[in-house]
Amino acid sequence: xxxxxxxxxxxxxxHLQVYRLxxxxxxxxxxRITGIGLSLGLLLLTWWLVAGAYGQxxxxxxxxxxxxxxxxxxxxxxxxxxxxxxxxxxxxxxWDAGKGFEIGATQRANLIVLAAATVLTVLTWLLAI
Amino acid sequence: xxxxxQTSLRSPLGxxxxxxxxxxxxxxxxxxxxxxxxxxxxxxxxxxSLLSLAGGDYIDYxxxxxxxxxxxLIILLVAVGFHHAQLGLQVVIEDYVSGHALRVVxxxxxxLLCAALAALCIVSVLxxxxxx
Numbered sequence: 494x495x496x497x498x499x500x501x502x503x504x505x506x507x508h509l510q511v512y513r514l515x516x517x518x519x520x521x522x523x524x525r526i527t528g529i530g531l532s533l534g535l536l537l538l539t540w541w542l543v544a545g546a547y548g549q550x551x552x553x554x555x556x557x558x559x560x561x562x563x564x565x566x567x568x569x570x571x572x573x574x575x576x577x578x579x580x581x582x583x584x585x586x587x588w589d590a591g592k593g594f595e596i597g598a599t600q601r602a603n604l605i606v607l608a609a610a611t612v613l614t615v616l617t618w619l620l621a622i
Numbered sequence: 623x624x625x626x627x628q629t630s631l632r633s634p635l636g637x638x639x640x641x642x643x644x645x646x647x648x649x650x651x652x653x654x655x656x657x658x659x660x661x662x663x664x665x666x667x668x669x670x671s672l673l674s675l676a677g678g679d680y681i682d683y684x685x686x687x688x689x690x691x692x693x694x695l696i697i698l699l700v701a702v703g704f705h706h707a708q709l710g711l712q713v714v715i716e717d718y719v720s721g722h723a724l725r726v727v728x729x730x731x732x733x734l735l736c737a738a739l740a741a742l743c744i745v746s747v748l749x750x751x752x753x754x
Contacts, residue, residue, distance in 0.1 A: 525714060532707040539739050542696070545687065546746035546753075549680045579665055582658050589655060620673050 516603045524581045527574035534571045572617055576610040650709060657706035664699050684750060693751040697744050704740035708733050 514522075541559075544551040558564050584602045587593045593602055630637070675686060686692050711732045719725040 525710075528707075528710045529714060532711055535703060535707055535736075535739065538700070538703075539743050542700070542743045542746040545680075545683055546749040552680045552683060575665065579662070583662070586655065586658065617669060617673070621676050 517599050520581055520603055520606060524578060524585070527578040527581075530570070530574045531578055534574070537567070537571070569618070573610070573614050576613040576617075577606070580606045580609045580613070650712070654706065654709045654713075657702050657709065660698075660702050661706060664695065664702060667695055668699055687747060687750040690751075693747055696747050700740050700743040700747070704736045704743075708736040711736075 537559075541555055544555040559568060584593070584606055587602075593599060671686065671692065675682060678686075687696065712729050715725060715728045715732065719728050
């Protein structure tokens with residue numbers, strides 16, 4: 494037990510609201526958030542495939558929505574989430590194999606994940622437009 | 623929890639093998655990794671396909687789906703994708719939903735919805751693939 498004269502001698506666990514998360518932790522929670530986003534994106538995939546089965550009219554309705562500015566914005570967000578989740582997921586598989594747990598390697602991988610996701614997103618949209 | 627080897631009825635071998643209830647303690651974790659690995663090449667293929675379909679019309683779509691390699695890969699994307707999503711959403715729900723009943727109901731709802739949507743997608747692909 495700490496003595497009453499030195500009340501602050503023990504380390505306090507950081508409170509989430511005042512603690513600046515390390516980049517690795519930000520990427521970790523982003524992996525989860527993008528996973529939820531991609532799951533919602535599966536609804537878009539469902540709409541596309543079902544519209545294709547219903548015929549030309551429903552398919553063109555889907556195309557009109559998707560090529561509108563709002564549809565393109567959703568699609569862009571989906572592509573960002575997809576590439577981030579893909580790249581960070583691959584680094585998770587390395588972790589699962591027991592590799593890359595040193596602080597230096599983790600910080601390097603953070604930057605590789607962010608750079609790869611950015612390059613893939615930009616490249617995809619350059620090819621799409 | 624009886625964790626001390628002196629008080630546990632489980633043998634040391636049984637404990638070290640890490641087989642949980644019904645011997646499927648690691649099944650969820652493993653299935654998430656297997657589907658993750660499978661989704662890497664499938665993602666590369668669907669991105670390539672979407673880029674080649676961009677700007678195309680309904681006839682282009684029909685031609686794409688009716689290619690047997692494409693219809694197979696769409697079905698794999700749907701099946702593996704929804705399975706992976708369902709496994710991931712389950713973990714998120716188990717982490718953040720505290721009430722036991724609500725947690726069980728939410729996980730079940732997600733699993734059933736994913737299964738239903740996946741079936742709907744696959745049937746839709748087959749209708750186009752086999753359709754006249």
